[in-house]
Amino acid sequence: MERQTGIVVTGxxxxxxxxxxxxxxxxxxxxxxxxxxxxxxxxxxxxxGTAMGGAASGIIVTDDARAALGNGQVVIDFTAPAATVSLAALCADVGVAHVIGTTGMSDGDIAAIDRAAERTAIVRAGNMSLGVNLLTLLVKQVAAALDDSYDIEVIEAHHRHKVDAPSGTALMLGQAAADGRGVALPDVADRGRDGITGARVPGHIGFSAVRGGDIIGDHDVMFAADGEQITLRHRASDRSLFARGALKAALWVANRAPGHYDMLDVLGLKPTK
Structure with a gap:
C-alpha cells in the first residue's frame, strides 16, 4: 500500500x-x-472525534499551528484572511504545502501569499469545484469573443452567514471576463450600486450579491446586449463538493515544487501559452 498523505485541517x-x-x-x-x-x-x-460527537480519534485539537504542522504534508485552510496569511508564512517556514479556500482577501493578503509561495507549494482558489473552474474558462472565452456592446454582470447568491461580498468565486469569474477582454479588473469593476448612479459605463463588469437563507452558492455570468442575453450558470447543491475539491488539491500539491497554484493547475485545465 502506498504511503498515505498526511493532512492537517485548520478551522x-x-x-x-x-x-x-x-x-x-x-x-x-x-x-x-x-x-x-x-x-x-x-x-x-x-x-x-469526541468533540465532533463520535468516538475518540487520537487527534487532539490545538491552537499551536507549528506543532500541528510538524506531522503533516499539507494543511487545508477555509478560515479568515488574517489567519490564512499567518499560516501561509508558517507553512513556508516548516516546509508544509498549503491549500487555501479562504475568500475575502485583499491585494496585500495575496501579495503575502505570493511571498510564502516562493518557499512552499500553495494552491489557492476562490472555489474548489470542477464545475466552477470549467465555468471560468468558458467565461474567458465568451468575453474574448464578444465586444463591449455586451454588458457583463456577475450575479452571485449565498447563505445569510457569508461575511464577504462579492464572493471569491464571483471575483474569479469577473477576473476571467476581464482576462478575456484584455483589461485589468480593478479598472472596470462596478462592485456596488446605490442611489443615482448614472448610466452603465460601456465595458465595465458589474457584480451583484444576494444573501439569504441557506443558499450554498449560485453564480451567473450574464452577457447582455440589445436584443439578446447569454447567461452562464453554476449552482451548488451540496457543500461537500468544495471539500472534495480541496482534498483533490491536497493530494496533488503534496511534495510539489514551491509555487502559487490554482485549481486549473490541479485539474490539468491550465491553458497553454
Missing part, C-alpha cells in the same frame, strides 16, 4: 472543517494528522 470545528475530517477519515489515500482551532476555542485540548 476544524466549522462546517467545512467537519466535512474535510469526515472525508479524510473515509479516504484510503490520506490520513488526518492534525487539527487546529483558534486560541480560546472550546475544542482546544479535546480529542477531535
Amino acid at each position: 476544524v470545528s466549522g462546517r467545512m472543517g467537519r466535512m474535510l475530517v469526515d472525508q479524510i477519515t473515509a479516504s484510503p489515500d490520506m490520513r488526518l494528522t492534525g487539527a487546529i482551532e483558534r486560541a480560546g476555542h472550546g475544542w482546544i485540548g479535546q480529542d477531535l
